[in-house]
Amino acid sequence: MTRIALLGFGSVGQGIARAILEKGLGITVTGLADSRSGVIDASGIDLSAALDRKERGEPCGNLDISSMDVVEEAEYDILVEVTPTDVETAEPALGHIRGALQRGRHVVTSNKGPIALDYPGLQALAEECGVFLRYEATVCGAIPLIRAMQEGLAGNTITRICGVFNGTCNYILTRMAAEGLTYEQALAEARDLGYAEADPTYDVEGIDAAIKLVILADTVLGMRVTLDDVERTGITLLSPEALQLAEDQDCTIRLIGEIVPGAGVLQVSPRIVAKTHPLVVEGTLNAVTVETDLAGDLTFIGKGAGSTETASAVIGDILYIQSRHVQSS
Amino acid sequence: MKLEMKDQPGQLVAALKPISAVGGNIIAVIHQREATTPAEALDVQIVLELPEGRLERLLELLRDQGIDVVRIGEERLLYECTLIVIGHLMHTDLSDTVNQIDKTGSAEVTELSMVMPAIDSPSSARITIRSTTRTEMKRAIRILRAVAKQKELLIIEPLEDA
Numbered sequence A: 001m002t003r004i005a006l007l008g009f010g011s012v013g014q015g016i017a018r019a020i021l022e023k024g025l026g027i028t029v030t031g032l033a034d035s036r037s038g039v040i041d042a043s044g045i046d047l048s049a050a051l052d053r054k055e056r057g058e059p060c061g062n063l064d065i066s067s068m069d070v071v072e073e074a075e076y077d078i079l080v081e082v083t084p085t086d087v088e089t090a091e092p093a094l095g096h097i098r099g100a101l102q103r104g105r106h107v108v109t110s111n112k113g114p115i116a117l118d119y120p121g122l123q124a125l126a127e128e129c130g131v132f133l134r135y136e137a138t139v140c141g142a143i144p145l146i147r148a149m150q151e152g153l154a155g156n157t158i159t160r161i162c163g164v165f166n167g168t169c170n171y172i173l174t175r176m177a178a179e180g181l182t183y184e185q186a187l188a189e190a191r192d193l194g195y196a197e198a199d200p201t202y203d204v205e206g207i208d209a210a211i212k213l214v215i216l217a218d219t220v221l222g223m224r225v226t227l228d229d230v231e232r233t234g235i236t237l238l239s240p241e242a243l244q245l246a247e248d249q250d251c252t253i254r255l256i257g258e259i260v261p262g263a264g265v266l267q268v269s270p271r272i273v274a275k276t277h278p279l280v281v282e283g284t285l286n287a288v289t290v291e292t293d294l295a296g297d298l299t300f301i302g303k304g305a306g307s308t309e310t311a312s313a314v315i316g317d318i319l320y321i322q323s324r325h326v327q328s329s
Numbered sequence B: 001m002k003l004e005m006k007d008q009p010g011q012l013v014a015a016l017k018p019i020s021a022v023g024g025n026i027i028a029v030i031h032q033r034e035a036t037t038p039a040e041a042l043d044v045q046i047v048l049e050l051p052e053g054r055l056e057r058l059l060e061l062l063r064d065q066g067i068d069v070v071r072i073g074e075e076r077l078l079y080e081c082t083l084i085v086i087g088h089l090m091h092t093d094l095s096d097t098v099n100q101i102d103k104t105g106s107a108e109v110t111e112l113s114m115v116m117p118a119i120d121s122p123s124s125a126r127i128t129i130r131s132t133t134r135t136e137m138k139r140a141i142r143i144l145r146a147v148a149k150q151k152e153l154l155i156i157e158p159l160e161d162a
């Protein structure tokens, strides 16, 4: 059994819990925390009871136990960090992750903050402590993009990465193109369907996509960049007329993140794309094309968000560590 | 580049084959009647794109077909790029924006479609630029970016080069 401590019990955290309940997966949860409470139980926490408590709007555990208590006191092999992303401070995740690594525990996270802000520092700490730090879910949800590039494409030189990294923007642009909606109308629709936050800035200004580029650049391409290095334009000024002008030429407009390591290109901006291009995907899907010297071009398409879908990427990382490390120790 | 030849019956068809045989790409075929030529013989211009170093071989193949190439034109406006611009295009002097590209001499705006939804709300335009070389195209786009920044316009560039 692999013992995990799960920090954050929202959409992703509950998705992970439900998958473990349904499929077992050789995983047991010995620590759990949300924003107000925590549970520590070396014999395994009752996940259905915890899910029921959240369902009723109650805290998942004991108000006297904090998330940091779980990090420091629970007995676990892997810390699973799925608390909200803070792009400026990366807290509370940064503290959680450092605490676990220093205790010699592996870490799996879906939280973009700490990876975008201090990947080199965290990776060095993980190596020093002889443990894994994995973050597949931080970029494009369910798509196993990072592992594909680090392992499947090992030996290749990646010359360019470009793609649709934000499902909210892709939904808005898809609807503007299909129905001639204004940006405001499409955004309102995305909010109604739960695809956009009450404050959509982070998505529509391209910040979320830019953070994903920073993560790919730092972790896969060996670059050393920060959010400020990304040239960024959002979709808020796009007009239905512009989409129509693109449509007249069998093209459309998508928010594209692009990295060309050799040319110093690191940008997020709306781009004109032929409708036949593989990156033109509908709705909230994500799509990424990776250009390489040996393998040629590869395009990955899949769900970039969602409770179960993001849990899939987190579980993939947990089982990766389980197969390589936990069992042999 | 541009090839000019007399349009005698069958010549055009005979000319097209060698062009594709050397990997060329035909962009346009233009017929024009000139006052100086006899009424029955039309001048034909073929505008084409040719990989580096294939011109000699093409001319050889054309001669073999009995085609008389009258003139070989310089390379001209072969690269095309279409962009979309959003903003207060009229208030910010659209013709000046276009001019800044045209005055480079090696790139020009060849097409412009504009939609103005309402007075005072931003308009959208699709602009096609043609240039002699890829480098000139990059320069024209750089100029457009600088103008857009200064005039607070949003430019949407194509994902792939033309």
Ligand SMILES: NC(=O)c1ccc[n+]([C@@H]2O[C@H](COP(=O)([O-])OP(=O)(O)OC[C@H]3O[C@@H](n4cnc5c(N)ncnc54)[C@H](OP(=O)(O)O)[C@@H]3O)[C@@H](O)[C@H]2O)c1
Residues within 6 Å of the ligand: A007, A008, A009, A010, A011, A012, A013, A033, A034, A035, A036, A067, A082, A083, A084, A085, A092, A110, A111, A112, A137, A138, A141, A304, A305, A306, A307, A310
């Ligand atoms: N949702 C997706 O599809 C998706 C996809 C890729 C990556 N991610 C990333 O995954 C992470 C989790 O996303 P989510 O959608 O699950 O968020 P969420 O639904 O907002 O859930 C966040 C959870 O973290 C808890 N939390 C907040 N502050 C905390 C603290 N200081 N200590 C401990 N727990 C704390 C919250 O507690 P309460 O329950 O008490 O509020 C909640 O349970 C984020 O970093 C997000 O960027 C999400």
